[in-house]
Amino acid sequence: MKFFCLEDFKVEFEKLISKKAYSTLEQDLINYFFGKSAQELCSGTRLNNSDKTPYIKKRLKGSGGYRFYFLLILKDESLYFMFSHPKIGPMGGINITDESKAYLYKKILRCIKTNDLYKLENLNRKIIFRKVKKVKS
Amino acid sequence: MECISHKLEIEKTFTNVRALSFNEKKSPLLDKERINSFLDAILDFKSLLKEKTDKLNHINERIEKLTWFNDLDDECLMLINDLISAAKDLQSTLIRQYVSMNFLRKKGVVKDEIKEFKNSIDELKEAYEDLESVFFFLPEFPDFIETTKQLSLV
Numbered sequence: 071m072k073f074f075c076l077e078d079f080k081v082e083f084e085k086l087i088s089k090k091a092y093s094t095l096e097q098d099l100i101n102y103f104f105g106k107s108a109q110e111l112c113s114g115t116r117l118n119n120s121d122k123t124p125y126i127k128k129r130l131k132g133s134g135g136y137r138f139y140f141l142l143i144l145k146d147e148s149l150y151f152m153f154s155h156p157k158i159g160p161m162g163g164i165n166i167t168d169e170s171k172a173y174l175y176k177k178i179l180r181c182i183k184t185n186d187l188y189k190l191e192n193l194n195r196k197i198i199f200r201k202v203k204k205v206k207s
Numbered sequence: 208m209e210c211i212s213h214k215l216e217i218e219k220t221f222t223n224v225r226a227l228s229f230n231e232k233k234s235p236l237l238d239k240e241r242i243n244s245f246l247d248a249i250l251d252f253k254s255l256l257k258e259k260t261d262k263l264n265h266i267n268e269r270i271e272k273l274t275w276f277n278d279l280d281d282e283c284l285m286l287i288n289d290l291i292s293a294a295k296d297l298q299s300t301l302i303r304q305y306v307s308m309n310f311l312r313k314k315g316v317v318k319d320e321i322k323e324f325k326n327s328i329d330e331l332k333e334a335y336e337d338l339e340s341v342f343f344f345l346p347e348f349p350d351f352i353e354t355t356k357q358l359s360l361v
Contacts, residue, residue, distance in 0.1 A: 115337045116274045117345060123358040127337065133326040143361065165333065168340050172348040179354050182361055 071108060073190035075151035076174075076181055080188050080199050082154060091159035096197055098130055099138075099154075104192045108144045117171060125175055134158045137165060141178050150187070152178050249317065256320040263301070263327040270294065270334040274341045287342050294335035301328045 075083075083099075086092040103111065114128035122145065128138045134157050141150040152174045156162045181187050188199040273287065305325050312321050345351055 112275075115271050115334075115341065117337075117341055118351070118355050119277060119341070119346070120355050120359065121277065123355065123361075125355075129330070129333070133329040133333070141358070143358070165336075168344045168348065171340070172345060172351050175354050176350055179357055179361075182358075 071104075071106065071111075072146070072148045073103065073151070074148060074187045074202065075190055075199070076153075076178060077186075077188065078174075078177075079151045079153055083151075083197070086154075086156065086161060089160060092156055092161070095136060095154075095156075097195065098136065099197065100192055100195055102128075102130055103149065108142055108147050108149070111142060111149060112144075118175065127171075139166070139171070139174060141175075150178050150182065151190070253317050253320050256317065256324050259301075260320070260324045260327045263324075263331055266294075267327065267330045267334045270331075270338055273338060279342065284342060287338065291335045291339050294331060294338075298328060298331050298335070301331070 083095070087096050112124055112126070114126045116124045116126055118125040123141060123143050125141050126139070128140070130136045130138060136154055136156050138151065139153040141152060142148070143150075153166065153170075155166070185202050187202045189202055191198045191200065270290075273290075276283075279287070301324075305321070305328060308317075308321050311317055
């Protein structure tokens with residue numbers, strides 16, 4: 071599996087893991103996502119009625135845990151993180167609106183087309199973000 | 208005279224203490240039997256709550272899986288709409304039950320089980336709201352379906 075993300079995801083993720091309340095987030099992400107096949111990651115709430123490119127909202131660690139929004143492109147074995155948020159703690163909040171879900175969906179399509187993405191790597195159980203070379207749209 | 212009345216009073220008091228002491232030894236306030244039946248009632252309540260939570264978690268998983276169904280016709284969508292209404296009704300009943308457990312929660316009785324029960328109620332709310340978004344609201348957003356088409360060509 072290859073993992074990518076929007077810049078919004080990277081910014082939010084780095085902000086979260088710097089807080090003590092969310093110190094397990096990085097390991098939770100690695101434990102759940104890394105080392106699984108694309109098919110195994112087809113779990114959660116599918117938002118877009120697509121078998122080939124499911125847009126998924128995944129609840130991690132139950133109602134008080136985290137929510138991850140990501141897109142899977144099964145033929146490429148690629149996963150694109152779009153957004154994540156905790157449900158509790160100092161940065162916890164209610165789920166994102168349908169407007170935001172629709173906005174992120176359009177944004178990921180645009181960013182995939184222009185390569186405006188970061189690649190995620192698991193280096194000794196630490197997430198490393200590397201900017202993907204952008205192409206002109 | 209005074210001495211006789213004192214003696215009587217002492218004897219009466221002695222009789223009272225003696226009777227009470229005897230009765231208390233025979234039947235203390237927290238005898239083993241009463242404590243056991245009290246603990247049994249707590250255990251019964253715990254297992255009832257766990258059973259409710261498990262049922263709810265199972266329902267939540269089933270609702271989530273429905274979002275993976277494709278191309279539902281109007282009849283199916285109508286059923287989904289009914290399911291959302293029933294789930295809303297269930298959630299409001301369960302929240303009332305949860306509120307009625309406040310006195311137990313404040314005293315720290317069955318605290319973990321009540322917390323798990325509340326989490327599963329919150330997940331039910333999230334599950335039916337997501338179901339509504341997936342089948343009724345998101346497809347209505349401009350370009351949402353078009354984005355799906357374009358993504359399949361990437």
